[in-house]
Amino acid sequence: MKSILIVEDEEAISRVLSAYLKKAGYQVTRVPDGQAALEAFESSPPALILLDIMMPNMDGFELLGRIRGKSSCPVIMLTARDGITDRLAGLDGGADDYMSKPFIPEEVVARVNAVLRRPSQWSDGSRKRHFGSLFIDYTARCIFLNGAEVTLSPRDMSVLLFLAERPNQICTREQLIEQVWEMDYEGSDRAVDLSIKRIRQALSHWPATEGEIRTLRGTGYQLWTT
Template sequence: MKTVLIAEDEEAISRVLSAYLSKAGYTPVRAANGNQALELFKQSTPALVLLDIMMPGMDGFELLYKIRELSSCPVIMLTARDEIENRLAGLNGGADDYMSKPFVPEEVVARVNAVLRRPVQWTDGNVKRCYGSLLIDYTARTVLLNGVEISLTPRDLSLLLFMAERPHQIYTREQLIEYVWGMDYEGSDRAVDLSIKRLRQALSHWPPEEGEIRTLRGTGYQFWSK
């Protein structure tokens, strides 16, 4: 079972989310403040974090920063704040999705499912795949080219992992927005093009005979590898 860390200081909300996630097949762990959440993050290595902004000790923005120093683990921010500045601050800080309170627990589970939608079987805790000189560690969420780790933004990394897990599958911009950006994404689908452009730059030394991210004009994008 995948572990989901719930960093939420409101006991009632935390308990409800925990119950719904358990029912959906996840293993929830709960933290009531930022400091406790950081320790649990290090101990449990969760597959995803549900992160409230307004927490005692260490707020969600500071905790998100510390998480991003350690990992590219997906983060969905939960907050009563609905101002666009806070939404942008979370997304620009590396959050993968954003939900404003009050929310329906079923929708939170749906968002978790969308972010973690992966075809790889996480059975041995050490899932790696080689595409020629490109090595992707799906457990550690790291990418190495010729033995050197490539630095990617959390969103670009999520896009690469999603497509690489499905080599040769063709995706439209709309599908990638839904699967990687999240169902409530309100920006332009040009974000996909820009992310693909950054990935190609990061993988510029990956030999084309080993693989590449292809554009199929009028259709979408494809991760291709021999």
């Protein structure tokens, strides 16, 4: 049974989400603040985190950054702060999805299901491939650069694998949105650009002579390799 960590200081919202997720077959842990979330995460890593932004002790953005420093665990942000600045800050910080309050509990469950489906959708037999010093194991969804593992969020990993399965081919933003963000996507293609930005940062030590993520202005992106 997959476990969900709910980080929410409003007891009523936390209880409702817990009830719907348990009904959907998930195991649920509820905590009221960021510090308690870190302790729960370290003692028993969940399959996914539902994360509020405005909380005591540590806000959701800080907690997201600390989680991303050590794990690619999927994170869906749930918040009353629905401005585009906050939404982009969450996505740029590595969130896999962002939902504004008030929300329908059934939709939250659907988003959780969609995010948790992503890890298996790119598996392809036992394929492994080297792009110079960059090594990709498609089955295990692991990436190593110069022998060191590269940590990416599940969504960013899916973007990179989509490009890596099509080396030197141009992939449009529309293709990436359709294949990676799926039905749960709301917003502009700016989310694709932010994902590519994070991937480039993660691969900053990949020699340009071996390959790179290229932007084709007005068209899309390409994993170019020699």
